[in-house]
Amino acid sequence: MTHLLPLALRSAWNRRYSLGLTLLAIVLSVTLLLGIERMREAARTGFGQAVSGTDLIVGARSSPIQLVLYAVFRMGEATQNMSWASVEKLAAHPGVAWSIPISLGDSHLGYPVVGTTPDYFEHFRHGDRRPLAFAEGRPFAGLFDAVLGAEVAERLGYRLGDRVTLSHGMGGFAGAEHDDKPFTVVGILARTGTPVDRGVHIGLEAMEAIHLDWQGGAPVPGFSIPPELVAKFDLKPKAVTALLLGLHSRAGVFAMQRAIADNPDEALMAVLPGVALAQLWETLAVVERALLAISALVVAVGFAGLVAVVLAGLGERRRELAILRANGARPRDVFALLALEGCAVTIAGALLGTLALSGLTLAVGPWIEAHYGLALALALPTAAELRLLGLVVAAGTLVSLVPGWRAYRMSLADGLTPRV
């Protein structure tokens, strides 16, 4: 083999442009494969970090996944609320460090309206226990103040001081607008890459206020309470959709969960966010598999390119191989020469692809994290990625045997005089 190596190198250098293109195809395949794999991991992590630091999510008794869907992702609609009495009782429990009530149901141009308390901005955590930060402005204080998530502000082009009106339900029904009580934007949150970015946050009292003159999902005809008068009414909320709880000690979480489930006054349920999020992610497994299948196809296309380029170049190399053969190269040397080249190109492609991905991560990672909430860390390949790379190299070596075999047959048939 050692006597072939210098020859293989010189020969490869002689064909550096076509080989370079092949290498490029493999580098791109590998970059894409690893990139998708990293994105998938980042998506899974990001998904799991949509909420963090919250020990329990409490809501009316239903399915845990549903509760997480609307309490964390603001998707779907709560069929039942929990009473304000239960909220006050839990908030006062000695084991509870903080609590964030969340009331959903309204929307603004498709973005969910989140009724909550200023505690939300103080205690809510996402990602790696990161608190919410204000890009501009401050938490809501007045009744008709609103705080926008980063995506809402950016997509709809809102600035501080702009006025927004909310729609009842998820919108789309004529006459189901709360246009008599507009809100003022007083704060815009920094991007988190979580569902918080899509929220329009208002106080629970404001949630009550805009529904004062409503009944059964529609304004009461001929009855309207102007905004300046709502303060005269009792704006204490009667019910909320969910309650996020932070405990003094994580050790108490299971006892607390049982206590809530056994609550005699109301049928409640407490969910550990991590567990429910993991369950929810499982339902997305098909998407994950689709992504992996796509990257496998990309790699297959890369190898098809490798084989095509090498096979196409074989005609040109026929004379070279015949000369080698006349000067002592055995057919198996010719075979080894081609297989060696394919294997080397694949390995180089795998290495360069990994490097290229690292470069890309450095270059656009922060941008991707800011815009899509996918935290792509610059890291050495994980065991799973190394396994993938190993598969790529093995597959590449296997497919490079095809041109090798062809050259072997050809050099046997040509003998010493190539039929060019």
Add this chain to the structure above:
Amino acid sequence: MAEALIELRDLVFRWPGPAGVCLDIPEFSVAAGEQVFLHGESGGGKSTLLNLLAGVLVPASGRLRVLGHDLPALGAAARDRFRVDHVGLIFQQFNLIPYLSVLDNVLLPTRFSKRRRERAGDARASAATLLGHLDLPENLWRRDATQLSVGQQQRVAAARALIGRPELVIADEPTSALDAARQAAFLDLLGRECAAAGATLLFVSHDQRLAAHFGRRVAMADINRVTMATA
């Protein structure tokens, strides 16, 4: 008399398919150290005979001994080894690998054959000597083979065929791309170097005019019973 270097008896070779028998040689032998001019028209089976002698092809029947090796009895790998160890080859054209330097082209057989490497001694020095004898000045040695003239390329091929002193040098129309003056010069150099290396030379050509340079001349038609009409 020592055993003949090349010894053929009742040798028959067929190509697969309707073309059928191509060679049928009752007797042909070459003694060690001889320089033989083998003449024949194209299509007369010259190249087939060379491929048989070099162990690339195997006869259907008959005796084929080269350097005492019973070639048909050897496996494909052993015939490959035999060729690189004992036979130097020069072709009509396209002898050199374009991406290797002149020197590396000459050294090629020593890469593949341990015997040629050992017999060459200091391979580089030996290559330098051969190139010098073949009138290739040192300033050409590092150049890519393709930068040389055709005549120079053929001389490089001759140096390569001779390195490591193989017992048999087979030249297949090596001068057909050269003009008459250079043909004569090349033949003289080749004959002289083969004699110096103690190599037997089998020179194949359709060009009768070259025959004068050789002590022994053989016509393909005289040794092959298959005539061109049937071949």
